Amino acid sequence: MLCDNCKERDAIINLTQVEHDSKVTLHLCEQCAQQKGVETGGAVMKSPLGNFLGALGKGAALVPAGADAVRCPACNSSLRDFRDTGRLGCDQCYSAFDGHLRDLLRRLHGSSQHVGERYEAPGTNGESDPRSRLLELKAQLRRAVEGENFELAAELRDRIRVLE
Amino acid sequence: MDLSLLPDGGMRWLDASGPKSTIVLSTRIRLARNVHGIPFSQRAKDADRTAVFERVREAAQSSDHLGAAVAFRLDLMDRPERQLLHERHLVSKELAGLEREARPRPGAALLVQDQVGVMVNEEDHLRLHGMWSGFDLEDAYAAVEAVDLELGRLVPFAFHPEFGYLTSCPTNAGTGLRASVLIHLPGLVLTKEINKVLQGLSQVGLTFRGLYGEGSEVVGNFFQLSNQTTLGKTEDELIDHLGKIVRQVVEYEEQARDVLLRTAPEEVEDKTWRAYGLLKHARRLSFEETMNLLSGVRLGVGLNLLPGPGVYTLNKLLIYTQPAHLAAMDGRSTGDRELPTVRAAFVRRLLEAEPS
Numbered sequence: 020m021l022c023d024n025c026k027e028r029d030a031i032i033n034l035t036q037v038e039h040d041s042k043v044t045l046h047l048c049e050q051c052a053q054q055k056g057v058e059t060g061g062a063v064m065k066s067p068l069g070n071f072l073g074a075l076g077k078g079a080a081l082v083p084a085g086a087d088a089v090r091c092p093a094c095n096s097s098l099r100d101f102r103d104t105g106r107l108g109c110d111q112c113y114s115a116f117d118g119h120l121r122d123l124l125r126r127l128h129g130s131s132q133h134v135g136e137r138y139e140a141p142g143t144n145g146e147s148d149p150r151s152r153l154l155e156l157k158a159q160l161r162r163a164v165e166g167e168n169f170e171l172a173a174e175l176r177d178r179i180r181v182l183e
Numbered sequence: 184m185d186l187s188l189l190p191d192g193g194m195r196w197l198d199a200s201g202p203k204s205t206i207v208l209s210t211r212i213r214l215a216r217n218v219h220g221i222p223f224s225q226r227a228k229d230a231d232r233t234a235v236f237e238r239v240r241e242a243a244q245s246s247d248h249l250g251a252a253v254a255f256r257l258d259l260m261d262r263p264e265r266q267l268l269h270e271r272h273l274v275s276k277e278l279a280g281l282e283r284e285a286r287p288r289p290g291a292a293l294l295v296q297d298q299v300g301v302m303v304n305e306e307d308h309l310r311l312h313g314m315w316s317g318f319d320l321e322d323a324y325a326a327v328e329a330v331d332l333e334l335g336r337l338v339p340f341a342f343h344p345e346f347g348y349l350t351s352c353p354t355n356a357g358t359g360l361r362a363s364v365l366i367h368l369p370g371l372v373l374t375k376e377i378n379k380v381l382q383g384l385s386q387v388g389l390t391f392r393g394l395y396g397e398g399s400e401v402v403g404n405f406f407q408l409s410n411q412t413t414l415g416k417t418e419d420e421l422i423d424h425l426g427k428i429v430r431q432v433v434e435y436e437e438q439a440r441d442v443l444l445r446t447a448p449e450e451v452e453d454k455t456w457r458a459y460g461l462l463k464h465a466r467r468l469s470f471e472e473t474m475n476l477l478s479g480v481r482l483g484v485g486l487n488l489l490p491g492p493g494v495y496t497l498n499k500l501l502i503y504t505q506p507a508h509l510a511a512m513d514g515r516s517t518g519d520r521e522l523p524t525v526r527a528a529f530v531r532r533l534l535e536a537e538p539s
Contacts, residue, residue: 094222094226096226104225105352106223106225106226106306106351106352107223107349107351107352107353108222108223108225108226109221109222109223109226110217110219110220110223110341110343110349113343113346113349113356114343120346120353121345123353124346124353124356124357124414127353127354127412127414128356128357128412128413128414128415129412129415130414130415130416131345131346131414131415132345132414132415133343133344133345133346133347133348133356133357133358133414133415134415134416134417135347135357135358135360135416135417135418136358136417136418138335138340138342138348140219140339140340140342141335141336141337141338141339142339154245154246154333154336154337155336155337157245158241158242158244158245158337161241161244161245
């Protein structure tokens with residue numbers, strides 16, 4: 020198959036992008052893929068980290084001048100720190116730098132939208148789930164016994180029996 | 184630390200009971216998770232890491248799948264013991280603090296029960312993992328997913344509606360899933376088809392590494408194939424895709440072996456018997472030479488050119504001829520100059536106990 024872009028060389032890379040909720044797949048040769056900012060095989064295999072750091076480093080559009088100083092309000096790490104180390108400071112960094120990270124995630128994964136398992140943190144919806152309630156009660160029971168709070172322990176044990 | 188606390192030494196996957204186990208040694212699943220509200224490992228303070236360990240241990244104790252887990256505090260262990268765990272593929276080099284003069288971080292720990300475990304305070308707060316014999320993505324994932332569900336009910340994980348599970352490095356965000364198989368591809372290496380296959384992998388979103396995962400070299404024709412991306416696809420899609428490609432690679436490998444048998448049967452037979460002969464009679468063996476010879480014997484066994492040894496024995500040799508294992512067995516240090524002699528003696532002993 021010929022490259023969709025130059026129509027000269029053989030396409031070796033399928034680039035799938037989501038635009039306005041619809042999926043567009045481009046078949047590209049190595050040169051055109053690189054022009055479009057897709058890192059091709061060799062670089063990816065040698066160093067996945069260097070690859071995305073490189074993508075960040077050369078992407079003036081990705082990290083506009085001055086953005087380096089943007090800091091995460093939760094952990095105080097900056098976008099510059101991320102660029103230097105390749106590691107984010109905390110989960111809040113994803114919100115603090117969301118524009119930059121969205122671009123980066125798209126480059127790395129072809130998408131920034133998680134479609135896998137959804138997660139409900141304990142306490143948000145867990146009350147209705149007897150199994151997680153049971154696990155929580157068992158943890159409480161263990162703490163109560165360790166703290167020699169036997170009155171509470173007895174009560175917890177009864178509630179565990181009911182659930183079991 | 185007492186590794187005998189672990190039934191099978193934490194390595195049931197060695198027993199070669201799984202599907203396609205002459206070619207695919209093992210299947211590994213790992214999920215990266217972080218505790219909401221605590222800085223990621225790189226930025227965490229010692230007190231944060233200790234808090235993570237305490238929370239994970241507490242949750243594990245009241246869970247079904249890790250309720251009886253053995254806990255190893257890597258930060259309190261000596262280097263040879265940490266290296267043992269690394270050689271068993273139970274902890275990463277980073278967590279074990281084996282890189283150059285590094286020490287494990289405070290709070291660095293491993294909890295392990297049967298075939299599943301969790302590394303605590305690695306690059307992410309939790310790295311849940313499971314290792315299965317042969318080519319068995321479904322069972323390995325089901326087991327690790329069950330641990331994930333249980334722990335996630337007791338420990339609040341960092342999760343974002345758009346980006347999914349949040350990880351220290353954005354290359355792992357989304358599902359946090361890395362599925363990998365350890366595969367033996369001597370046929371493709373000998374027929375010089377291997378580079379084509381490896382290049383093809385990167386075009387279908389997969390990547391390869393050496394025997395010990397990230398940053399390790401390929402030895403003994405063992406390759407670790409895994410998914411490269413973790414976001415934008417469901418866990419099932421990522422696993423199905425890897426499974427489909429691995430099945431194809433296994434097929435290519437089988438075809439390459441057929442080609443070898445057709446075009447150079449005597450050379451292949453000679454190569455495998457020589458490898459077997461050297462392993463059985465050598466008086467000094469380096470680790471790398473051992474790995475390469477084991478690769479030759481494994482190929483011979485797979486092609487029925489050699490009557491034995493069994494794949495289980497070959498797997499055991501892969502693990503127990505590593506420096507920390509030999510050193511521990513013989514009461515020596517890992518840098519001991521007599522280790523090649525000890526290695527050769529150990530290999531001979533194991534092979535003599537096998538039919539040939």
